[in-house]
Amino acid sequence: METARQVCRRNLQESVEVCDGSPELHVLAVDDSLVDRKVIERLLKISSCKVTAVESGTRALQYLGLDGEKGKGSVGFDGLKVNLIMTDYSMPGMTGYELLKKIKQESSLLKEIPVVIMSSENILTRIDRCLEEGAEEYLVKPVKLADVKRLKDFIIRGEGKDSGETRIRKRRRQDDHTSLPQSVPLSSSPALAFDPLSTLMPSSSPSACSTKRAKLRI
Amino acid sequence: MDAMSQLRRQLHEHTAYLRKEGFLDDQFEQLQKLQDENSPDFVVEVVSIFFEDSEKLLNNMARALEQKIVDFKQVDAHVHQFKGSSASIGAMRVKNVCIEFRNYCEAQNVEELFGCRCFRCIQKLQYEYALLKNQLEYLFRVEQQIRAAGG
Numbered sequence: 001m002e003t004a005r006q007v008c009r010r011n012l013q014e015s016v017e018v019c020d021g022s023p024e025l026h027v028l029a030v031d032d033s034l035v036d037r038k039v040i041e042r043l044l045k046i047s048s049c050k051v052t053a054v055e056s057g058t059r060a061l062q063y064l065g066l067d068g069e070k071g072k073g074s075v076g077f078d079g080l081k082v083n084l085i086m087t088d089y090s091m092p093g094m095t096g097y098e099l100l101k102k103i104k105q106e107s108s109l110l111k112e113i114p115v116v117i118m119s120s121e122n123i124l125t126r127i128d129r130c131l132e133e134g135a136e137e138y139l140v141k142p143v144k145l146a147d148v149k150r151l152k153d154f155i156i157r158g159e160g161k162d163s164g165e166t167r168i169r170k171r172r173r174q175d176d177h178t179s180l181p182q183s184v185p186l187s188s189s190p191a192l193a194f195d196p197l198s199t200l201m202p203s204s205s206p207s208a209c210s211t212k213r214a215k216l217r218i
Numbered sequence: 219m220d221a222m223s224q225l226r227r228q229l230h231e232h233t234a235y236l237r238k239e240g241f242l243d244d245q246f247e248q249l250q251k252l253q254d255e256n257s258p259d260f261v262v263e264v265v266s267i268f269f270e271d272s273e274k275l276l277n278n279m280a281r282a283l284e285q286k287i288v289d290f291k292q293v294d295a296h297v298h299q300f301k302g303s304s305a306s307i308g309a310m311r312v313k314n315v316c317i318e319f320r321n322y323c324e325a326q327n328v329e330e331l332f333g334c335r336c337f338r339c340i341q342k343l344q345y346e347y348a349l350l351k352n353q354l355e356y357l358f359r360v361e362q363q364i365r366a367a368g369g
Contacts, residue, residue, distance in 0.1 A: 035268050035303040042252045042260055090298065120302045142245050142306050145252070 025152060026050040026080045030060045030087035030099065031118070040086065040118075040143060047148045050080060057094030060087065061102060064110060082113055084155055086139075089119035089126070097130060104134040114155060118143055222367055229360045236357070239311075241350055246308030262358055268307050272347055275300045279340055293336065294323035300343070309350055315343045 027049050029040045037053045044051045054060050061067045064082065085103065087096040094102075100115050114136040119126065127138045136154075139147050236242045253260040275296050282293045301316035319339040326336060 033271075033299065033303055033306070035264060035271055035306050038264050038267055039249070039252075039306055042257060042264075045257075046252055046254070090302075120305055141302065142248070142308075144248060 024048060024050055025083040025155060026052070027084045027086060028060060028063060028082045029053040030055075030057060030085065030091070030096065032056060032088065032091040036088065036118075036141070043143060043145055043148045046145070047152055049084075049148075049152065052080075052082075056091060057087070057096070057099035057102075060085070060099055064103075066102065066106065066110065084151065085113055085115045086118060086143075086151075087115065088141075089117050089121070089130070097126075097133065100130060100133050100135055116151060222364070222369055225360060225364045225367065226369070229357070229364065232353075232357055232360065236353055241311055241353055242308045243310040244308065245305065249307060262361075265307060265354055265358075268303055268309075269351060271303055272300060275303075276340075276344055276347065279343075283337060283340060288336075290323045290326050290336065294320055297323060297343075312343065312346050312350055315339065315346050319343060 027044050029037065029044065029051055031037045031040065031053070032055050034055075037055070041051045041053050052063065054063060058067070085099075087099050089096040096117050096119070100117065103113065103115055104111050111134075115134065116137045116139060117130045117135045118139045118141050120141040122140050130138050137151065233242075237246075249261050249264060279293055279296045279300075282289060282296065297316050297319045301313055301320065304310075304312040304316060319336065319342075322335040322339055
């Protein structure tokens, strides 16, 4: 019996278009700043991703079909499956965190779409909160090309792997008995060992926890 | 040195100057790397959006500060946005004034003096922004000349 994650992975492989052998991801970018939308759009396009950029959490939910029409799967308005959501944290109305929660509380496959939070503020408690709620990563703005490339590689490579242990799941739910793995076979990333202490100790340098996943890199 | 080389040198020197004086940081260079034949005007486009956005934000800040009873949370919200967009295009000096400004906004309920500092901050911000705008417009003019000359 397939788990939801496996089903989603299979769907991803089916839905991701392959051009010249390299899959094209469809990213939904959410940011209230027009400047940032323009930049993230370019970053993604140059990384050969399809982009849909919206200005608010509400619009994002509408696009995902979550505003009343439940269970639409991860298909956006234009029929393209969304493979990744990148959202700004501080937005008027619905914050990125609230958007993240809404998505992760979904009972449909939508909750399996990786969500990345972007923020200009490097606040440890905020980072932890987002990761605990299921964010894949927390990027400190301005987002770089290297960040996008890493995300893309991670998502593409993450599909096709068997176990749920390949992702460092930082969700600390009651029902989640998967203990934090000592060593995770993420082929693309040297970030293998998760050090629980790293989230408890305040970092001395401002860039130390700039990207949560990056912090784990050796 | 022919005209084209001169223009290129001007561009190079001016960009270096802007970096050295802290007007621009690495992020601006990152944006330039995103420009290619598919998006040949990317930097100018983003910066134009930034200019429009900034002017709106500065107006909003000024208006908020003019109120009889100033809502510093509101002012802070505008400054926060400005800080974000200036960081996104690599406008370091503007960003730094925003950071200072936000500190004063946050502190003003503790010490009224900081509220006064906010007024000084917006002036500083307007000044830095105007400087940056001038500098970037000059930079773009030189680039335009290079392109017009076939570069």
